[in-house]
Amino acid sequence: MKRFLPSLPLSLAVFVLWMLLVSNFSPAQAALGLALAVALPLLADMLAPERARFGRLPVALKLGAVVLVDIVRSNIEVARLILGPERAISPGFVQVPLDLRNIHGITALASIITLTPGTVSAELSEDRRHLLVHCFNLRDADQVVATIKARYEAPLKEIFP
Numbered sequence: 001m002k003r004f005l006p007s008l009p010l011s012l013a014v015f016v017l018w019m020l021l022v023s024n025f026s027p028a029q030a031a032l033g034l035a036l037a038v039a040l041p042l043l044a045d046m047l048a049p050e051r052a053r054f055g056r057l058p059v060a061l062k063l064g065a066v067v068l069v070d071i072v073r074s075n076i077e078v079a080r081l082i083l084g085p086e087r088a089i090s091p092g093f094v095q096v097p098l099d100l101r102n103i104h105g106i107t108a109l110a111s112i113i114t115l116t117p118g119t120v121s122a123e124l125s126e127d128r129r130h131l132l133v134h135c136f137n138l139r140d141a142d143q144v145v146a147t148i149k150a151r152y153e154a155p156l157k158e159i160f161p
Contacts, residue, residue, distance in 0.1 A: 004038070006045035011037040056158045063155040067112055070151065074117040081118075081137055092138035093122065096131045096145050100153055103128070105160030112152050119144075 005011050018033035019025065081089050100106050106128060110121035118136040125131075135144055 005041060007041045010041045010044065014040050055161055059155050059158045063152070063159065066151055066155075067115065070116050074119075078117045078136060089137050090139065091134065091136055092141070094133050094135060094138060094141040094144050096133055096148050096153075098129055098131055098153065099149070100157055100160070101128065102160040105156040106131070108160070109148075109152055109156055113148065 015033045015037035018036055019029065022029045022033075098106060098109075100109060106124065110124065110131060113119050113121045113131075113133055120134045121131055122134050123132040133144070133148070138144065
């Protein structure tokens, strides 16, 4: 028998986000938010090809801090490049070979890359072994790959075994 709430964190997130979006803490909005918090995870559970198995919370917290620091640093770097001479910018694509096999870990990696200013995940290969990444300023493709693998993919392999 299926659980009533397949994902308590997702249900809580839906409820909190609904309440923040409507900016109206009335009983009717709370009831609607509660209904959405129950219904949406149930619908999402039917679509999920495989369940996420989340492990190593300390690693996830450390990764979150690394990502926040990288977002701030990247914002500063992108702003510096935009305000500087255009010839200093050299955009390009790089293929990142993936050791991650868990689709949830790959999704998290692609999201982290896209959240970091100056980079965008462009495409995942059909065999899920390469991620195409666009870099706003690509100077050294090998360094970009090494950074992504060390700072993001390695912790994600621990979080999503």
